[in-house]
Amino acid sequence: MATTIRDVAHRAGVSIATVSRALRDATSVTPETRARVTQAAADLEYVPSQLGRQLAQGRHAANGIVFPDLSGPYYAEVVLGYESVAAQLDRSVLILSTHGRRDADTLVTGLAARCDGLVVLGPTVDDEVVHRLNRRGTPIVLVARTPLVDVDSVNAENNASGTLLGEHLVAAGARTILFVGDPEATADVAERFAAISAAAERDGASVTVEPVSDFSEEAGVHAARQALARRRTTKSLPDAFACANDELALGLMLGLRDAGLRVPEDAIVSGWDDVMAARYAGLTTVRQPMRDLGVHAAQLLDQLINRTRETPVHEVLPTELIVRQSTTPTAGGTTR
Amino acid sequence: MATTIRDVAHRAGVSIATVSRALRDATSVTPETRARVTQAAADLEYVPSQLGRQLAQGRHAANGIVFPDLSGPYYAEVVLGYESVAAQLDRSVLILSTHGRRDADTLVTGLAARCDGLVVLGPTVDDEVVHRLNRRGTPIVLVARTPLVDVDSVNAENNASGTLLGEHLVAAGARTILFVGDPEATADVAERFAAISAAAERDGASVTVEPVSDFSEEAGVHAARQALARRRTTKSLPDAFACANDELALGLMLGLRDAGLRVPEDAIVSGWDDVMAARYAGLTTVRQPMRDLGVHAAQLLDQLINRTRETPVHEVLPTELIVRQSTTPTAGGTTR
DNA sequence: CCGGTTTCTGTAACCGGTTACATCACCGTG
């Protein structure tokens, strides 16, 4: 195959150990030999085999990241933040998307064997798998997942923004709020729901739940139809829809408008995440520092890999309420 | 560190060669010894070191992919398609985002040393780097890039859809069309521009160019302002804006509306890519089979790695014109 | 001019697997 360190050693007239040293340490090698080795390496277009190097050093110099999907902007941004830090630390990033794969457990275990540590993002594998890897000594950081006591985690704040959102909805005129999304699904959603409903009820509104567990646009459209169907019997529609994420909210808005209802005049709608489309749809939502989630995760992971730290850390990053037309009937105009 | 193949061999009372065989080949090992080895491996919770394995086999069992960014849905989708195929082929995927890094060349070269082959996506590194790696024998597939004769490539069709789009714009009433985007920037954009303008001019419209090279939303907003500023002197605004991609188009629409103009009544707008936000903005655009680009690239790359094929292949995947409200004044209503 | 450091380089043992080849036991056949 390619030229090896021995070829270079031979050409430069030195031993392989010297080549190895000359090409890495500036020190501990005479400038002359160093020059000779460098020249020989250049002549032969020598590129050190990372495989040999990694085996000798006993490290992959690579980090893994597991996520459900990259379709939405959410995980993609986290991955980008993660990658940027990893690259700085001179580590490669291995990705694994579990979306729609039943053998996710196996794949994640396989990934773990190919890197020095990994980040597990969102609903991908069971906690059981995380625990197993953790016991085995694999450095792991959880992101956007229910934290486990003995595993590092990074999450976005839900409480404060949820409270703000709840208050905002009531201030915008909501009396009956429907939370769209299953609070049982994940801890994140549970927190959002709890915060929103607590604030809204404190301010005198009533909150009910539409337990949707598939957080997609289609599910949002469907939820709208459900609510409209119920209107026939109950003669009333909720005047606000607080959705567990933006995609649900966007779908819901489509569903409402298809039925001739106007947002925000006839009903106000909020989402969560602030995806790009939310801006164009004028959707009120909560922005998460997605890229920062990735950045922090990479930093924590690096500490674990380098054994700089022993005790687990659980970070919570702040979020921000973004108010747009979908909840501001007074500001005029159907969503532009 | 962890338990090695020698520990297992010792416990099972066999040689390491036998362990190696027993754990991979079903054949060439007695069922009894096989069972004994398997048991020993299980007892010791043995996980084969991928490093050792990779070095011995002389392959990384990993593919790389280089892209500018994951922020838009475009590259993310390609990456997903790529990853899905790679996973099936039991190969890991290493990612590298070059966005805003000046040392992209070095990083890509480094990446190439860590995998068996790689895909280079969009405007990331110079052709010169690609050529160098190619000469060195690294299997490479280019995606969404100007093809090079001796390197595999996968691209989306621009001509047919561009023609359709050009015709559609004129049919929608466009007489004066402004192409927003720099045709000199990339071959892709050049093709789109050529097809659109040829068709439009054939049908009697005139086409001018606003050579924007930053394909961002902000650039779109800016382009709108430019056009509006020019209106003061020329007393006229183009009645159609054909943008090089969706983000430009979305920004442009924002810019026009901020100035009180209605889309599509006062001017029609088209994009290219069909990002998610395009749907919510009602933007007419051209949909590319992004995921398929990734899938095909992974397949081509696999052929290169396994030396199944010698001669370079250049694939062109079909695209589709998606007509929405931004170019259909008759269909009524400002974008919903 | 000598002994003791210091500095540079080479030898060889790793890292943890795979695999060519040798070995050996056992089989059926003439």
Place this chain on the structure above:
DNA sequence: CACGGTGATGTAACCGGTTACAGAAACCGG
């Protein structure tokens, strides 16, 4: 019963680097 053939297993060489240790050369002060 001797012999060639077959199939299971062990031995050891490799993959391509890193690095502990040893040895040699150069340098130092007394």
